[in-house]
Structures are given as structure tokens and as C-alpha cells.
Amino acid sequence: MAYNKKEEFTQKEQDLAAFAKAMSHPARIAILKVLAQRNECICGEIVDLLPLAQSTVSQHLKELKTAGLISGSIDGPRSCYCIDWKAFEKFNNEFNFLFTKLKVNNEKACC
Amino acid sequence: MAYNKKEEFTQKEQDLAAFAKAMSHPARIAILKVLAQRNECICGEIVDLLPLAQSTVSQHLKELKTAGLISGSIDGPRSCYCIDWKAFEKFNNEFNFLFTKLKVNNEKACC
DNA sequence: ATCTTATATCGCAAATATACGATTAATAAA
DNA sequence: TTTATTAATCGTATATTTGCGATATAAGAT
Numbered sequence: 032m033a034y035n036k037k038e039e040f041t042q043k044e045q046d047l048a049a050f051a052k053a054m055s056h057p058a059r060i061a062i063l064k065v066l067a068q069r070n071e072c073i074c075g076e077i078v079d080l081l082p083l084a085q086s087t088v089s090q091h092l093k094e095l096k097t098a099g100l101i102s103g104s105i106d107g108p109r110s111c112y113c114i115d116w117k118a119f120e121k122f123n124n125e126f127n128f129l130f131t132k133l134k135v136n137n138e139k140a141c142c
Numbered sequence: 143m144a145y146n147k148k149e150e151f152t153q154k155e156q157d158l159a160a161f162a163k164a165m166s167h168p169a170r171i172a173i174l175k176v177l178a179q180r181n182e183c184i185c186g187e188i189v190d191l192l193p194l195a196q197s198t199v200s201q202h203l204k205e206l207k208t209a210g211l212i213s214g215s216i217d218g219p220r221s222c223y224c225i226d227w228k229a230f231e232k233f234n235n236e237f238n239f240l241f242t243k244l245k246v247n248n249e250k251a252c253c
Numbered sequence: 254a255t256c257t258t259a260t261a262t263c264g265c266a267a268a269t270a271t272a273c274g275a276t277t278a279a280t281a282a283a
Numbered sequence: 284t285t286t287a288t289t290a291a292t293c294g295t296a297t298a299t300t301t302g303c304g305a306t307a308t309a310a311g312a313t
Contacts, residue, residue: 051162074259123238220288
């Protein structure tokens with residue numbers, strides 16, 4: 032694109048979009064699912080569960096971490112990851128505020 | 143990428159990812175916000191509210207419509223759009239099922 | 254000290270997404 | 284019928300994402 036216009040939107044809009052973006056790939060949904068079920072998980076186990084190369088999984092993990100959806104710590108030669116529940120709660124609140132609360136006023140759809 | 147591996151994930155994972163993807167740009171969040179507040183909205187009004195060209199807004203609207211987050215109908219020479227609340231409800235349920243329900247079992251984070 | 258194991262990072266190719274101007278299509282107004 | 288208005292689509296440039304193999308890094312095992 033000629034210019035990147037993302038900065039011209041409000042911070043909340045950007046934050047919500049960034050969170051959604053982190054979840055916008057099935058591989059990352061799958062990773063989050065595993066982490067949600069196990070509380071903690073070693074990178075290698077995730078690699079075994081996904082149909083992707085190790086380097087690709089590592090990249091997805093990095094994206095999730097950068098976006099703040101998960102946290103990770105080094106555990107000897109391994110890396111342990113888990114979900115940042117607080118971030119999810121925050122997103123869920125924002126999301127519901129935008130798209131559920133307002134629904135009450137507008138039941139009758141026009142189209 | 144050499145190959146698109148998205149199809150190798152479960153349908154639910156793909157669906158959730160597709161929904162998140164539709165919300166993964168601040169412009170589309172902004173559009174959804176407007177529609178949530180107004181119940182219905184003409185394309186032109188949205189164009190006026192966003193810092194983007196008409197063709198770009200139209201493209202974003204198309205993406206939202208294709209992903210099923212909004213519906214639209216032609217109203218004379220204009221197009222009227224509104225949120226598909228059912229789709230949001232479905233997404234919210236899936237999302238909560240994955241990322242909130244399971245939280246109860248796993249309060250103690252490791253990292 | 255060397256070897257193994259686990260993970261992150263780099264470099265690259267291919268696929269997608271973003272943005273715009275120009276054009277088209279379709280209705281309303283004159 | 285001609286003209287204006289509204290919105291969709293096309294073509295194109297650029298940016299970003301996805302994916303992999305190869306390489307680097309770092310800790311544990313021998």
C-alpha cells in the first residue's frame with residue numbers, strides 16, 4: 032500500500048485489531064487451544080501437534096508473545112509457554128463492550 | 143509461502159481464525175463500531191468517518207460481508223450495512239469456550 | 254571438551270493484504 | 284434522455300505474512 036494508515040485510528044481500535052490479528056491464523060488458534068488446555072507447554076510438544084516446521088511454529092509463538100497473548104520462559108534448554116489470561120480478559124471486555132452491550136438498543140436489523 | 147497450510151487445521155480453528163482475521167484491521171473495527179452504534183449505516187457515511195478512500199472502505203466492507211460479520215442490502219443507489227449479531231454471538235461462544243471456560247482448571251500460571 | 258537436544262533467528266520465495274485512482278454500473282434527478 | 288450521485292470493481296504498487304531450510308545459540312549429557 033502507498034501508506035500505512037493504521038496509525039490514524041484510535042488506540043483502542045488499534046489494540047483490538049492487534050489482538051484479533053494475533054488470533055487470525057488457525058495455527059495460532061491451535062497453539063492457544065493447546066496452551067489453554069495444558070496451562071503450560073514446551074515448544075517441542077506444540078511442534079509435534081502442528082503440521083508445520085519447527086521454525087514456523089517458533090515464529091507463530093513469537094507473534095503471540097509479542098502481541099501479549101502468551102508469555103514464555105526459558106526452562107533449561109527448552110522454552111515453556113502459557114496463556115496470559117489477563118490479556119484475554121481485557122480483550123473479552125473490550126469486545127463485549129463494543130459488540131454485545133450496544134446490541135440491546137438495536138434489535139431490529141434493517142438488512 | 144511455499145504452501146498454504148491453513149486447510150490442515152480443524153474447521154473450528156479455521157472459522158475462529160477467519161472471524162478474528164475479519165476484525166484484524168483498525169479500519170474494520172471502526173466500521174463495526176459505527177454499525178454497532180447505529181444499527182444501520184449507509185456506505186457513504188462510513189467513508190466520511192474514516193481516513194480512507196472510498197474504494198478502500200468498500201473493500202473493507204466486502205471483507206466483513208464475506209466473512210459474515212455484517213450484511214448489506216442495496217437501498218436505491220446506496221448500500222445499507224448492518225452487523226450480523228448472530229455471527230458475533232457464535233464467535234463469542236466459541237471464544238469463551240476455548241479461552242475462558244478452561245481457565246477455571248488452570249489458575250496457576252507457570253511463566 | 255565434545256556431542257546432543259531444543260529453540261530461536263536469518264534469509265529467501267511465494268502468497269496475501271492494504272491502499273489508491275480510474276473505471277464501471279446502477280439508480281435518481283433534471 | 285442526459286446528468287449527477289453512490290458504490291462496486293479493476294488494475295497496480297507496495298507492504299506484510301507465511302513457510303521452510305539453514306544456521307546460530309545455549310544448556311545438558313557424555
